[in-house]
Amino acid sequence: MFVIARNSSFFFRGEKADPRTIAAELRVRYLLQGSLRQSGGRLRINAQLIDGSSATHVWADRFEGAATDVFDLQDRLTEQIVGSIEPSVRRAEIERARRKRPESLDAYDLYLRALPHAHANSPVETDKALQLLARSIELQPDYVAAHGYAAWCYEQRYLRNGLNPIDKAAALKHADIALGINSDDPQAMSIGAFVRANLTRDYNACIEVLDRAIALNHNSALAFGFSALVSAHSERHKRAVQHAHKALRLTPLDDPLSYHPYCALALTYLFAGTFADAARYAALAVRANPGFSIPYAYLAASHVGLGNVEAANAAAKRLIEVAPNFSVGSYVRTNLFRPYLMEALATALRTAGVPE
Template identity: 30%
Template sequence: MKQRLAAILASDMAGYSRLMEADEAGTIARLKTHRIELIDPAIAKNGGRIIKTTGDGMLVEFQSVTDAVKCAVEIQQRMRRRNSDVPQDRRIEFRIGINLGDIIFDDDDIFGDGVNIAARIEQLADVGGICVTAAVATQIADRLDVPIEDLGEKTLKNISRPVHLYRLGLEGSVLPASPEEKDAKRAVSKPSIAVLPFDNMSGDPEQEFFADGLTEDIITELSRRHELFVISRNSSFVYKNQPVNAREVAEKLGAQYLVEGSVRKIGDRVRVTVQLIDAANDAHVWADRYDRRLDDIFAIQDEVTAAIAATLPGRLEAAQRDHLARTKPANMAAYECALTAKVLHHRATVADNKQAQALIDRALALDPGYAHAHAWRACILGQAWVLGWCEDKDAVWAEIVAELERALGLDDNDADVHRILAAVNVNNNELMTARYHQERALSLNPNYDLVVVQQGELLTWLGRPEEGVEWIRKAMRLNPHHPERFWSHLGKAYFAARQYGEAIEAFMHLSVMDHVQHAFVAACYGWLGDDVAGSAHLKKVRAIAPDFGLESFLATLHYARESDTQHIRDGLVKAGADDALASERHRVQ
């Protein structure tokens, strides 16, 4: 046996039995994820050694008290961030106690009074908090920027003498940030936005409730978007009924962008105006006006909230893109890398996809715990997989699945994670699994245009194209600046609904069509009996994809009903697809 002075960190998980009873497999999986991605790396980084683990806790030895406290603060601060969007009854939270004392080591286990005290004070810590003894508090008082609160002397179970305890606050930084830590802070930065209370311009006191409710609903809806940092209602409403200077308010709230608006009642109508301001230069990024009849003021509130919450993130993203284009930072932070990767992904070319992969990899190198970036890496790889831009499709598919598992483990409440899981399952013809994730994405963010348009796509594959058209049209209304590919989704939905003229019109909105879109247009003309136009589009199909084959093309579609697959097959045959294929086979021979 050996004996030496050491700092002992004891931790356990609050509510472990309750969480295990409610969802044993899910709790174990999430706890394992936290261990792998956060807790064990934090212990290793700070020079700790795990001595013993139980189902819900562990004992860790540190040779330095400072390192033990730094590790504890990092774990609790990052767990608090991870839990920010998790329902209270599903949160995994820890209590941590730290003591400095003589420890007896025997056969890779530890014993002694110092260990017992660490275990006892951990039970007195707040959920998500840290409790330390006087010996620890004395050591760190002048070394770390951590608030320390005196709890006085406490009597601990099976400890004969009272022990003086302290609570550590988690608000301050542990040490002055190193260059690496500064990069890490930048890595998780998101565009910050504050929604100021909307002004009631009506002179009608009853409209005050409408204005306040509208403001609160917009804040709530924007908070669903994980790519934004939204200032809380309590902070924003400090400025209610006060004249404001945009730059001063933004500086005090720590916001890059401000949303201002007003509500005015005019007869039996209500007018809502809203504007988005870039606080750095007091420039108006976007503005809009909504005029509605005053039949149901709460329905108006919901409608206007949905429109603003759907439009603002797109306008913010465009402003961020413009800023990046102007500044071209040498060391982009994770959010900036992910944003640029998304833009490249939407261009849908081989070169842009390759560059998007490099940027999303950079984002994850800067912030490995960035769930949103893991989800988008799966999306970008999925684009390469679907369009055949990868050499080893099996290996890429395995990467896609792994990325989505990581994203889901990090944040089960990110609508993008479930949206992309739904898309991947559609491409794997697992339509029922896709439907589960799609519905989860919709419940998390019903005003996200990419989720809404995908609902229309999925309904089309499931044989409900008329409903699909309605959802895709809704996505277009939610985001008037929607990606061009929305027109392609709409054209495919109209085709499945046997509305060929509307389908052709939708496809004609595309500035450039790929061979798949030309094939759908050819099938439309086939059903309309226009052989000349159908043949012309089949020639374009062949020019873009010389290896195009009817059956291989149909195999890439995901219709749940065989009749829908037969429908496009018949349309292509009517347009002359069989003749074109026969001519191609004759030419090759």
């Protein structure tokens, strides 16, 4: 994001001017406002993000802490505000792009319109996202964020729609562009690393890229969510749990990608044999994105581990309703995990009643 320098924005400190006037003078789309009150040894800070074009609230929250712990409070405040602004602005920008006339859409608008379809992670929605991203890239061929999401969408289509080698090649091509030598976009880097990790299993190189993305924006729920998934897939259990919980701390309740850290936690606990925790997080992933098939597989396998046959069968039934072409054999052929882990998961899915 392009952020106005503090000295420029503080020129309006204490002013009663209309937010639309301030936004116009600073030439920004959004304003972050706040106030601080102190009572005894307690501090209360209110913060709100405002759309400068309409003067409407996009996001607001309140933070409290002891004045004696002001540095810890400042760190927490920064983390939570920056972590909340990213998805909040993204939602607001998506709505702004939706309101534009089709003939006036530019590469950024098309990219924004593609995001909800990509986040849904289902075959029909994936195809819609790819159509919009192709138009975006046509208008701006070096748009790394669009290439990152195109890589993820082709990866989605490859893994959940027939393992077509053409889709795999397209995913890797776009991932390589997103990870290009001049790329400093932590979002594109995170997605590109995730795609390459799933399709090549070169986990060490992908973890290095994810660490670089997190260093660039250490308050990005998206980066920590993708890092948690790659860590879970590569059996880095401690890192997966840490990064998943970090993503959840940064993620607002309505962030469409909150199912990522929940999936990472479900898979980590499933691999560790802690089936009650695996089932709990798989259920949360299902709730966060009911149209995404994979959490139902984790939920079914978790209930098999717990001996809850009826619950396992119910999850397997729901899995097939969401993804009618899902089968144990096709899932094994995705080769996402080491063979012994994949076989253990396949055995549990067969027990749950998933078709071979």
